[in-house]
Amino acid sequence: MAVLPLDIDRIYMEPVVEEYVRGREILARFPQAERIPVASHWRIPELREGDPGDYLATKRQALVLGVKKGLTFRPNGRSADFIAPSSSNGCAMACAYCYVARRKGHANPISVFVNIEAILAATARHATRQGSKTVPNQVDPSSWVYDLGENGDLSVDAAISGNVRDLVALFRTLPGAKGSFATKWVNPDLLGYDPAGRTRIRMSLMPPALAKLLDVRTSPVAERIAAIPELHRAGYELHLNFSPVVLREGWEAEWSLLFEELDDVLPAAVKDQLAAEIIMLTHNSDLHEINLAWHPKAEDLLWRPDIQEEKVSESGGANLRYRAGWKGRWLQRFKDLLASRMPYCRVRYAF
Numbered sequence: 001m002a003v004l005p006l007d008i009d010r011i012y013m014e015p016v017v018e019e020y021v022r023g024r025e026i027l028a029r030f031p032q033a034e035r036i037p038v039a040s041h042w043r044i045p046e047l048r049e050g051d052p053g054d055y056l057a058t059k060r061q062a063l064v065l066g067v068k069k070g071l072t073f074r075p076n077g078r079s080a081d082f083i084a085p086s087s088s089n090g091c092a093m094a095c096a097y098c099y100v101a102r103r104k105g106h107a108n109p110i111s112v113f114v115n116i117e118a119i120l121a122a123t124a125r126h127a128t129r130q131g132s133k134t135v136p137n138q139v140d141p142s143s144w145v146y147d148l149g150e151n152g153d154l155s156v157d158a159a160i161s162g163n164v165r166d167l168v169a170l171f172r173t174l175p176g177a178k179g180s181f182a183t184k185w186v187n188p189d190l191l192g193y194d195p196a197g198r199t200r201i202r203m204s205l206m207p208p209a210l211a212k213l214l215d216v217r218t219s220p221v222a223e224r225i226a227a228i229p230e231l232h233r234a235g236y237e238l239h240l241n242f243s244p245v246v247l248r249e250g251w252e253a254e255w256s257l258l259f260e261e262l263d264d265v266l267p268a269a270v271k272d273q274l275a276a277e278i279i280m281l282t283h284n285s286d287l288h289e290i291n292l293a294w295h296p297k298a299e300d301l302l303w304r305p306d307i308q309e310e311k312v313s314e315s316g317g318a319n320l321r322y323r324a325g326w327k328g329r330w331l332q333r334f335k336d337l338l339a340s341r342m343p344y345c346r347v348r349y350a351f
Helices: 015-019 021-029 052-061 100-104 116-130 163-172 188-192 208-214 221-233 251-265 285-294 296-302 324-341
Strands: 010-013 034-037 062-066 111-113 144-147 177-183 199-205 237-245 275-280 282-284 308-312 318-322 346-350
Touching: 010 015, 010 021, 015 021, 021 062, 052 062, 052 285, 116 144, 116 163, 163 177, 163 199, 177 237, 188 221, 199 221, 208 221, 208 251, 208 296, 221 237, 221 251, 237 251, 237 324, 251 324, 275 324, 282 285, 285 296, 318 324, 324 346
Parallel strands: 010 034, 010 062, 062 111, 144 177, 177 199, 199 237, 237 275, 275 346
Antiparallel strands: 282 318, 308 318
């Protein structure tokens, strides 16, 4: 197993967890951890109302185990055709721009759902009902793509339980569908999962100096890039996720260097199938307040009211995004820069 970015000393668990094989397996991996019964994996006051100054300690030391209740599928059309019921929620890493923290009010450590059999069965049924994909779209020309890790990082989850291995195995059996997830952590265990081209990994990247400040507790960018050819040889489809694009003075030069490094490292077999997402930074005043308590230096880059404006999101939240008139120009400059350095990299989605 890969070395975890965790030192679990307490496990919050719903009472039914031990009735599931996956639950018992995970508990056996952390025999010294205190077991704390909770009524719901979602409502744990000491996590939701914790001291923001303890943000990283909570990420490292706490694990939540529960049962996924709602097995619904949401249409997406951006990173995937559908958002599948997640096998986890939360993350051991602490990216300063992550929206999940503000949804749960605090650090949001990993919650693993132990009813993986129900999640797998629901996914198989949904994919079978879709039939063949007859109209290509920007997500994929011929397969229905399911985002498996909307609220976490499955590379880390794979070091806690067998849920990710089970999901990869499922999509080997679904010829009309692919699984997909984004990651910022290199887990060598994934190389042995035999995805047979039916799971897409979106490797998230940004310039190393930015990542060192903003991508807290993640794998260094150079390690992520070096892992791309290995993952492709192991049978994964590899895409890139340039996200978020954080604007600051000199941003074009540092992104240009990143594109040059990618061009040097990636073999032809990866370049031939390469596509990318480009997502400009979205920030939020609630997250800004959380970050000020544990990582104020990040806010020097993320909180830029001089070039940002408030915009209501699809879910009704008030977010900060780069000003409309300029965002489109900056995004086009980013796309032009990518095209000049990596002309083979198709932009699948940009926002």
